[in-house]
Amino acid sequence: MKTLVVYYSLEGNTKYISEIIANELNADLIELHTKKQFPSSGFKKYFWGGKSVLFKEQPELTNENINLQPYDSIILGTPIWAGTYAAPLNTFLKQYKMIGKDIALIACHAGGGADKCFSAMRKALGSDNNMVGQIDFIEPLKRDKDGNFKKAVKWSNSLKMS
Numbered sequence: 001m002k003t004l005v006v007y008y009s010l011e012g013n014t015k016y017i018s019e020i021i022a023n024e025l026n027a028d029l030i031e032l033h034t035k036k037q038f039p040s041s042g043f044k045k046y047f048w049g050g051k052s053v054l055f056k057e058q059p060e061l062t063n064e065n066i067n068l069q070p071y072d073s074i075i076l077g078t079p080i081w082a083g084t085y086a087a088p089l090n091t092f093l094k095q096y097k098m099i100g101k102d103i104a105l106i107a108c109h110a111g112g113g114a115d116k117c118f119s120a121m122r123k124a125l126g127s128d129n130n131m132v133g134q135i136d137f138i139e140p141l142k143r144d145k146d147g148n149f150k151k152a153v154k155w156s157n158s159l160k161m162s
């Protein structure tokens with residue numbers, strides 16, 4: 001069984017969690033990078049990130065072509081922007097079609113909840129995959145970093161993937 005964790009992170013929270021999970025599952029790890037950087041502080045951060053989601057933008061990724069074929073399981077990680085998945089994940093989901101994979105979802109947010117984001121991701125993924133789990137974290141770098149580390153490890157080990 002081969003697992004890939006693919007994530008985007010603007011401020012490091014999703015990166016922190018994705019690295020823990022990839023390490024725990026012995027998975028490959030790919031961070032999505034955008035050609036145009038999103039501002040990571042102040043009003044601009046919310047403005048440009050929020051706008052990219054509202055307009056369903058697909059910011060260009062600088063990652064080399066990702067070959068999903070060898071992977072049985074794919075874990076997707078995103079920060080929540082304006083209630084849903086971040087625009088770079090939108091690019092990924094539009095660019096890469098996944099069929100017949102075990103898929104799990106990770107989201108980091110500031111307390112607004114992740115249900116809407118997970119529903120939107122499931123819808124974008126379509127019904128050709130086997131959804132095996134989802135988990136969200138509230139700003140794990142700022143709040144209870146160690147507790148969130150343990151939560152990520154426990155979840156990784158609870159996943160039932162082929």
Ligand SMILES: Cc1cc2nc3c(=O)[nH]c(=O)nc-3n(C[C@H](O)[C@H](O)[C@H](O)COP(=O)(O)O)c2cc1C
Nearest residue numbers: 009010011012013014049079082083109110111112
């Ligand atoms: C543009 C933008 C929009 C956001 N919208 C939400 C939101 O709707 N709900 C929420 O709980 N947090 C929201 N946040 C906070 C982030 O989801 C949260 O800080 C997350 O942990 C960031 O993950 P990262 O460090 O991997 O980028 C938003 C942050 C940004 C930059």
